[in-house]
Amino acid sequence: MFNRKRTSIFAAxxxxxxxxxxxxxxxxxxVSSNPAAxxxxxxxxxxxxxxxxxxxxxxxxxxxxxxxxxxGMKVPVKTTVSExxxxxxxxxxxxxxxxxxxxxxxAASADGHKMTGEVTFKVG
Numbered sequence: 001m002f003n004r005k006r007t008s009i010f011a012a013x014x015x016x017x018x019x020x021x022x023x024x025x026x027x028x029x030x031v032s033s034n035p036a037a038x039x040x041x042x043x044x045x046x047x048x049x050x051x052x053x054x055x056x057x058x059x060x061x062x063x064x065x066x067x068x069x070x071x072g073m074k075v076p077v078k079t080t081v082s083e084x085x086x087x088x089x090x091x092x093x094x095x096x097x098x099x100x101x102x103x104x105x106x107a108a109s110a111d112g113h114k115m116t117g118e119v120t121f122k123v124g
């Protein structure tokens with residue numbers, strides 16, 4: 001009887017751990033950006049790319065660009081999700097001038113979990 005209870009407890013703990021691991025891996029996490037986070041680039045980028053660890057839901061994945069030194073003024077940008085679904089690329093609608101920029105992103109994985117974050121860079 002004791003072994004049966006012990007086996008049941010271990011099975012329940014194993015199932016709970018598997019569920020937690022599955023839920024944790026269901027979130028899209030930023031793995032890289034171009035320009036890199038906190039980078040200072042000499043020339044203004046024509047595109048900005050954010051790459052994630054898993055496929056995104058295009059309808060709910062995007063980013064915006066702001067200029068913190070100018071009161072958070074938004075920079076118009078057109079974003080698209082790549083064919084493989086793991087990257088968001090944005091094309092600023094005007095050339096970026098010298099200064100600091102913040103990329104505020106929202107990414108949803110295929111199962112609907114939304115994540116948000118930011119990447120900053122400077123054009124020197």
